[in-house]
Amino acid sequence: MKRTKEEAQQTKEQLLTSAKRLFTTKGFSATSITDIVQDAGLTRGAAYWHFKNKDEIFIAVVEQALNDMMEEKERALSETSFTPREKLQAMLSLPLRMSTEYALVNGVASLLPTYPQLSELEKKVQDRKNNLKESIRLFLEEGKRQGALSFKEDPETTTKMFFLLFEGLYFHSQEQPDISNEDLFHFLDIIFCFH
Amino acid sequence: MKRTKEEAQQTKEQLLTSAKRLFTTKGFSATSITDIVQDAGLTRGAAYWHFKNKDEIFIAVVEQALNDMMEEKERALSETSFTPREKLQAMLSLPLRMSTEYALVNGVASLLPTYPQLSELEKKVQDRKNNLKESIRLFLEEGKRQGALSFKEDPETTTKMFFLLFEGLYFHSQEQPDISNEDLFHFLDIIFCFH
Amino acid sequence: MKRTKEEAQQTKEQLLTSAKRLFTTKGFSATSITDIVQDAGLTRGAAYWHFKNKDEIFIAVVEQALNDMMEEKERALSETSFTPREKLQAMLSLPLRMSTEYALVNGVASLLPTYPQLSELEKKVQDRKNNLKESIRLFLEEGKRQGALSFKEDPETTTKMFFLLFEGLYFHSQEQPDISNEDLFHFLDIIFCFH
Amino acid sequence: MKRTKEEAQQTKEQLLTSAKRLFTTKGFSATSITDIVQDAGLTRGAAYWHFKNKDEIFIAVVEQALNDMMEEKERALSETSFTPREKLQAMLSLPLRMSTEYALVNGVASLLPTYPQLSELEKKVQDRKNNLKESIRLFLEEGKRQGALSFKEDPETTTKMFFLLFEGLYFHSQEQPDISNEDLFHFLDIIFCFH
DNA sequence: GATGAATGAGCGTTCATTCAT
DNA sequence: AATGAATGAACGCTCATTCAT
Numbered sequence A, B, C, D: 001m002k003r004t005k006e007e008a009q010q011t012k013e014q015l016l017t018s019a020k021r022l023f024t025t026k027g028f029s030a031t032s033i034t035d036i037v038q039d040a041g042l043t044r045g046a047a048y049w050h051f052k053n054k055d056e057i058f059i060a061v062v063e064q065a066l067n068d069m070m071e072e073k074e075r076a077l078s079e080t081s082f083t084p085r086e087k088l089q090a091m092l093s094l095p096l097r098m099s100t101e102y103a104l105v106n107g108v109a110s111l112l113p114t115y116p117q118l119s120e121l122e123k124k125v126q127d128r129k130n131n132l133k134e135s136i137r138l139f140l141e142e143g144k145r146q147g148a149l150s151f152k153e154d155p156e157t158t159t160k161m162f163f164l165l166f167e168g169l170y171f172h173s174q175e176q177p178d179i180s181n182e183d184l185f186h187f188l189d190i191i192f193c194f195h
Numbered sequence E: 001g002a003t004g005a006a007t008g009a010g011c012g013t014t015c016a017t018t019c020a021t
Numbered sequence F: 001a002a003t004g005a006a007t008g009a010a011c012g013c014t015c016a017t018t019c020a021t
Helices: A005-026 A033-040 A044-050 A054-078 A084-092 A099-109 A116-145 A155-173 A181-191 B005-026 B033-040 B044-050 B054-078 B084-092 B099-109 B116-145 B155-173 B181-191 C005-026 C033-040 C044-050 C054-078 C084-092 C099-109 C116-145 C155-173 C181-191 D005-026 D033-040 D044-050 D054-078 D084-092 D099-109 D116-145 D155-173 D181-191
Strands: A149-151 A192-194 B149-151 B192-194 C149-151 C192-194 D149-151 D192-194
Touching: A005 A033, A005 A044, A005 A054, A005 A099, A033 A044, A033 A054, A054 A084, A054 A099, A054 A116, A084 A116, A084 A155, A099 A116, A116 A149, A116 A155, A155 B155, B005 B033, B005 B044, B005 B054, B005 B099, B033 B044, B033 B054, B054 B084, B054 B099, B054 B116, B084 B116, B084 B155, B099 B116, B116 B149, B116 B155, C005 C033, C005 C044, C005 C054, C005 C099, C033 C044, C033 C054, C054 C084, C054 C099, C054 C116, C084 C116, C084 C155, C084 C181, C099 C116, C099 C155, C116 C149, C116 C155, C155 D155, C155 D181, C181 D155, D005 D033, D005 D044, D005 D054, D005 D099, D033 D044, D033 D054, D054 D084, D054 D099, D054 D116, D084 D116, D084 D155, D084 D181, D099 D116, D099 D155, D116 D149, D116 D155
Parallel strands: none
Antiparallel strands: A149 A192, B149 B192, C149 C192, D149 D192
């Protein structure tokens, strides 16, 4: 039995780690509480001490992934030493660097509408997607205004294009994608003109 | 009770229709046989008369979707009255026109490795993806050799880019995507030069 | 489809043959109608044409076995060319010669009381056992009166002993028993004195 | 709800008691988990907490019966105050004293080969039978060498005869057998000569 | 005389959840 | 803070049975 606060925190994190891996690879309803606690070397009771129910575990896992993804995006866009081109490159490589998180969120996003009790989570996932899109749009407009980059279409449309590419990369998140970083960056250069 | 052969066939198709919708919206393991037969207005026994088990229902549903997707692709590429530009446009609009099928196959593809009994189906999904990629590559090479279209990168790389766009479109297949056909086709024109 | 009477009769016998083997080796409730008809190369419908339900198939199979056992016993006891010793020997070798029938009846007899719908069959099995015992008793008394055989105990007790041996042989009916006919007959000679 | 360890142990034993009775009277496949837990006044979940599956319940029940039978045999043969005649008598009365256990093991033994997953249990039943036979043979040889008993046939054959009688008694284990101890013991005296 | 389609009850099992300890 | 025992609902599946054809 774990008694101190740190040990309890550690238990909780073990649960989240196992839950994240299993939810990612097997999906929500194919992953049982027993699967999770066995993977973490704990008992069902421990899970119910730290979380109200299975939904809460899932929500915690997905929210953590969403936050991690958000943070990484912010870091890429606010890195002052980066040129605009490098910033876009950093964005495009996000799904590759955080493949687990992207796999989890995407694998689950399309099924969320069928779980009414997870509707709040669904909204958060949507928010994050919109936030990502908005960040890109702002970045592009700012870049254009400052004369740092140009593109053939208006910012709105180009944002969508970039986002489309972005989502295409999601699919490879489970396995190593069949595309190199160089290829991707070349592609960026076709769409955008960096000055 | 349905007794004649046609009625039996109709029963089977009702099952497949309900199964397709439920597997698409809820996923494999969250969809129960009871869900399917209730949706179809039948009994569990009927499902087990027409299919060996749940796996077989799922396999039948996915294979049908794969075949429909394949057929549509072939039709787009072999339409003789189309220019190369129109052929690529027809390809890009596939995920939008067949959103249900794409949603089903993609929603499920990433979880397939965890169901050993569905490994054959997994292989078929992979085959179909490779077949799609190969079709595009051949089309591009042929187009280049005949001088009908050109592109800045080599065919191999351009194929991957096009495929990436394609996969990006998958994600929107559940809901209406936030992108218009015109936008998409403009994008095509940026990547390729049609003569 | 079988049309003539003989073909129908043949179908019925195929069902009984398969049913007998399966009920013997797997028991009543572990044998399904499907098992039987598949073994016989027929369909469930055929079984329900010839028999009202599963119970009736079982009853038919057991009654046939009971009749065959009874007949063989009568033949052994009424064979005029046999000496009393040979008659007892023929009796003792019955379970060995009709191992299938004995296995079926014994394997099932002990469980019959728990199937209320088979109570009539249970009575028949009991009757047959009592009939066997009574036949032996009569035979022994007759033999004693005619001075053809004698034994150390009274006929009643000796009958029971003989019957006990007899039942002991039942157990081997599935596999070849670990005892030779010579051994058995020696044993008979110890219990009885033949003149 | 039972919570303490002793209460849990009690629950398990209630399950085993009910299972033993039902498996004995109805057989393996005609006894459902629901039958067992209802008889024990519990729920299906409780059964699955204490046992992995139905097979494991059955195995536990039969192994317990086998052990009890073995113990009783050892006790009869190792009782130093018994004369050889009394030891054989004690052996012969085993199936009568432990009728439930014998009914269970015998009722089930003949069907075991058809349950592949119970092959280990089958082996144990066979081992126990062989062990019983071997114990008797050793006992007879020792008795003969020490001059405490003699018999008309060689030890091997006499062992088989005794065992045959023994198995004959099995059949009566469900109902009170139609034979008295005195009759049996007389019979023993006919086969063996005690000094 | 026999088939094929369908039903519905029940089975073995899993699983989210509860709660006394 | 965590465990162990138990519940009850639901799941995938089998099976005896029915019945139109």
